[in-house]
Amino acid sequence: MPISAPAFLRRLPLAWALILLSLLLVCGAALPTAAQAQLQLKLGGAAAQGPSDTVVTPRVRAQLVALAPEGIAPGRPLALGLRIEHQPDWHTYWKNAGDSGLPTQLAWQLPAGLQAGEIAWPVPQQIRVGDMLNYGYEGTVLLPVPLQVAPDFAPGSDGGVDIRLHASWLVCRVECIPEEGNFLLRLPASAPQTLWSAAFETAHAQAPLALDTAQASASAPDGGERLQLRVAGLPQAAHGQTLALYPETADTLVHAAVLGQDWHQRWDGAVWTADVPLSPMRGEAPPQLPLVLGLPATGTDVAHAPPAQSWRVQATVQQPWQAAQLASVSPALAAALAANQQAAATLPAPPTPSASAATWLLAVLGGLVGGLLLNLMPCVFPVLAIKVMGFARHGTDTAAQRRHGLAYTAGVVLSFLALGGVLLGLRAAGEQLGWGFQLQSPAVVAALAALFTLIGLNLAGVFEFGHVLPSRVANLHARHPLGDAFLSGVVAVAIASPCTAPFMGASLGFAVGLPAVQALSVFAALGVGMALPYVLVSWVPALLRWLPRPGAWMDTFRRAMAFPMFATVIWLVWVIGQQTGIDGAATLLALLLCLAALAWTLTLRGRTRAVLALLVLALAGWLAHSLGRNLLDPTPVATATSARDTWQPWSPDAQTALLAAGRPVFVDYTAAWCVTCQVNKRTTLADAEVLADFARRNVALLRADWTRRDPAITQALAALGRNGVPVYVLLAPGQPPVVLTELLSRQEVHAALAQL
Secondary structure, rough: OOOOOOHOOOOOOOOHHHHHHHHHHOOOOOOOHHHHHHHHHHOOOOOOOOOEEEOOOOEEEEEEEEEEEEOOOOOOOEEEEEEEEEEOOOOEEEEEEEOOOOOOOEEEEEEOOOEEEOOOOOOOOOEEOOOEEEEEEOOEEEEEEEEEEEOOOOOOOOOEEEEEEEEEEEEEOOOOEEEEEEEEEEEEEEOOOOHHHHHHHHHHHHHHHOOOOOOEEEOOOHHHEEEEEEOOOOOHHHOOOEEEEOOOOOOOOOOOOOOOOOEEEEEOOOOEEEEEEOOOOOOOOOEEEEEEEEEOOOOOOOOOOOOOOEEEEEEEEEEOOOOOOOOOOOOHHHHHHHHHHHHHHOOOOOOOOOOOHHHHHHHHHHHHHHHHHHHHHHHHHHHHHHHHHHHHHEEEEEEHHHHHHHHHHHHHHHHHHHHHHHHHHHHHHOOOOOOOOOOHHHHHHHHHHHHHHHHHHHHHHOOOHHOOOOOHHHHHHHHHHHHHHHHHHHHHHHHHOOOOOOHHHHHHHHOOOHHHHHHHHHHHHHHHHHHHHHHHHHHHEEEEEOOOOOOHHHHHHHOOOOOOOOOOOHHHHHHHHHHHHHHHHHHHHHHHHHHHHHHHHOOOOOHHHHHHEEEEEEEHHHHHHHHHHHOOOOOOOOOOOEEEEEEEEOOHHHHHHHHOOOHHHHHEEOOOOOOOHHHHHHHHHHHHHHHHEEEEEOOOOEEOEEEEEEHHHHHHHOOOOOOOOEEEEEOOOOOOOEEOOOOOOHHHHHHHHOOO
């Protein structure tokens, strides 16, 4: 008579899966939905927990600020502003961007009784790019907006005022990137808001002073190609000075005209005059032409800083110009184009582009092999306990083994399809994501740490699920054994998701560019590959002969498997520390301690169980309320502090500069939550001979840390045909990139370096 498996083995997969589902539902808000995806992209990897007063991207830091020196009430001054801090060499634009660019746009959602005015634009500097001239801001700028408070205004029931803003801006260096963000600023109506008073004063000083009494005119003699300007009534400080000219309307003047060559200015007594070229894209002449004249600060020019003083005038157009004759098509050509458009409308829609059959089959094969090798990755090892004990418990029941093997496979494959569907959906919504994206959320990492803590405590014998869960839930495995096996597959994928095995990187990088059906087939192949060893064992009884018969050894094996689970918890706490700092790691440890104490109290009986459980829950709630932000707020990314550091932080600019200087570059695309990355980092990439070989060949070492979301790294991975980490690439001037394998060996690195 065969010996039956211990009761705990029959409950483990179902109980673990239920706990995993509960934890992921709790932290589900941390994963971006399609509606949040664009905002997450604009945040440049910052962890966004709904709108706040600040949005950070790799290029700017934008913050919604307020000035209410007497609180918010009718008749009292109130101003809002968007404060933008630009990274070096990046800029955003003025109301008239110049030859290219777009102005920043603000869309307000204000409580009843508040009305926003127009942006009081500070005068910008003039930014010349090639043969174009733009008007924009570098460094830090505040775009202030005055508000009117109506007599019937009343704050919310809590005495607060919620200010919401959707802002969009174009930020440029040489390339331009459109960005946007949603902002929320909560202000107490009765309290003065003066923190940003100095910034508002500076912005007010940088805005042009309107000269309503100035006499300004603009004339285009004979409707020609040039405009003559005359301005009388400028302040004494401007007399005799060379002034900068800012037209507020686009496509009126030639912005890039060079003073002294293309246009001229002079003083006729107290009257400033100028002769400027009209734009070849000009439209009809308006009755009034708004202009800003700026006086540069002593020793500077408007190409490097905004003017120290500026004045706004309305020039009356006395002799209007003729609108430019833009290119047009002949009537015959217009008729032909209309006919072609009508004919095209009757044609069937073009088929969705897809990969060739051979290329797609190679991607599927790579996914199958990658999924198979995923079982050898270090982060998958903890799940081996579930699988080994699960096969052992069926004894000689071959039919049960096969059914459970297929159910497990279904759980694995459908979980991979679900992850692939979420990934593809978020990318379609504009998100820059890759494999393992869920572990870029500290909330998900904390949830997995809680899951592994409970699994470890259960395996160590601290508690039994049958004593904690209601009997109907604990005995579901008996009524639905195939569902139990299915959920085991779900747990296996959750544990395996941080890893990238050989062949996986290329297959996933290719898959995300395919139509949805073909892409999901690659994810399904990954699942089939991962489940394949267990399907073979369940369907080929001969492979089970090496397993001992169920018995007392299983309890020893169970308790031994608690230690890999606790090791995984240590790793996840370290990942949290990389994402949120030492305070985040300490907070997670405190909450895990409460979780362990709660699991222990639930094993007690009577009133003691209820009292202690409530005390532990109260303590955990207080910790979560007081310290929970430590788990969600990212810590600043550490950068190298010295040129002697072996590894330097990666950036597109650093990589480009090094290659332009003739140096080869080795880039390590890594993440703290990627176990394979950490193994390679501490073995091959820390090997003294490998580092000496890099130094001998003057190879610059850059490390691209993808622990938190970084669109620049995601784009660089996509350019290499990859969609997850680890990725190792050797770059040399004038040579194609050499992408090394995910399981990096010293021999492979030496061989790649030998080709330089």
